[in-house]
Amino acid sequence: MKGFNFYRFFCAFTFVLFAFSSIAQETSIMIRAKAKDAKFIGSSIGGAKILVKDALTGEILVEGITSGSTGNTEKIMKQDRKRNEMLSDDKTAGFNALLDIQQPKFITVEAYAPVNKKQAQVMSSTQLWVIPGKHIKGDGVVLDIPGFVVDILSPQTHERLASTEKIEIKANIVMMCGCPVTEDGIWDASQYEVKAILRNSEGISEEIEMNQKNKESTFQADLSLDKGLYEVLIYAYDPVTGNTGVDKTNIIVN
Known part of the structure; x- marks a missing residue:
């Protein structure tokens, strides 16, 4: 093709690709704390303190408190649960963590609960990969709180x-x-x-x-x-x- 400069095209394409890949994407993660043998930890007892950290550096990326109801007693405590069937609904306590990330990030999620009862408070944690733009919804990440x-x-x-x-x-x-x-x-x-x-x-x-x-x-x-x-x-x-x-x-x- 007359006048076509492959080198310039390649450089421009690479620059656009790099620029696109470096744009941070908001990614949401629903995080819940659930009492062992009981219901979700929500507003009625002060909630659970949630920390989302960079698993490698320990940097706190986002933090908050779970809020909402303890959930549906009939569904949580009495009914048999099928695979992929949610325990929560839109009123059930949780914390929606929003992360702006450019690439997959390995995170640590910590829950301290109940946050207002220091003598009873325990910490539960887990780790997972978060992919830019790939939201974790529904029940989300559920941390078990014993005691x-x-x-x-x-x-x-x-x-x-x-x-x-x-x-x-x-x-x-x-x-x-x-x-x-x-x-x-x-x-x-x-x-x-x-x-x-x-x-x-x-x-x-x-x-x-x-x-x-x-x-x-x-x-x-x-x-x-x-x-x-x-x-x-x-x-x-x-x-x-x-x-x-x-x-x-x-x-x-x-």
């Missing part, structure tokens, strides 16, 4: 109590999504082992069984203690799933 949230309600921290009176031990125990624990409920209180361990300053300990009574998720026991300084530890344990949770405080008995 129970255990909150000691009574006695209060550093409370002074009389050795001559009965001492009430009380704790609120819920799933990591905030779902309630009740007798004969979906999360059956009778399935879980809940105990208080009281240890004095000499290292002598006493273990007390606690039961769910008048109020959902509330476990109680009464006992008497000799004078001294005590650490109170309350734990919940599910022998079926392996879920565990702990809270601790200190009291003074006069």
Whole structure:
């Protein structure tokens, strides 16, 4: 072809190809945190803190909090699930991470949940490749969060109590999504082992069984203690799933 300069054409084509390939593409990744043996962690319990990092450098690329509902109880806890059938819907808690990437990137996704319950908070993580423009939607990346949230309600921290009176031990125990624990409920209180361990300053300990009574998720026991300084530890344990949770405080008995 007259006047055709192959070298110039090749250079121009290479430049255009390079320019096109170097344009960052917005890529979305739906990230969810789901309590083990329960539902999704959302707004009702404060959500899960999500960090998306460059797996090689540790740089935080994007971060946020999951928000939305805990999901459909019937679908999540009672129905059989078929392959590729979603557990979530458009109201289910999640965090939509948006990444501007020019080429495939290997990332680490971390979930810290429940974000507002420090004594119960655990970290779950996974890693995956993200391809520019190839969105991850639907259920997305689901991180499993094991455990129970255990909150000691009574006695209060550093409370002074009389050795001559009965001492009430009380704790609120819920799933990591905030779902309630009740007798004969979906999360059956009778399935879980809940105990208080009281240890004095000499290292002598006493273990007390606690039961769910008048109020959902509330476990109680009464006992008497000799004078001294005590650490109170309350734990919940599910022998079926392996879920565990702990809270601790200190009291003074006069």
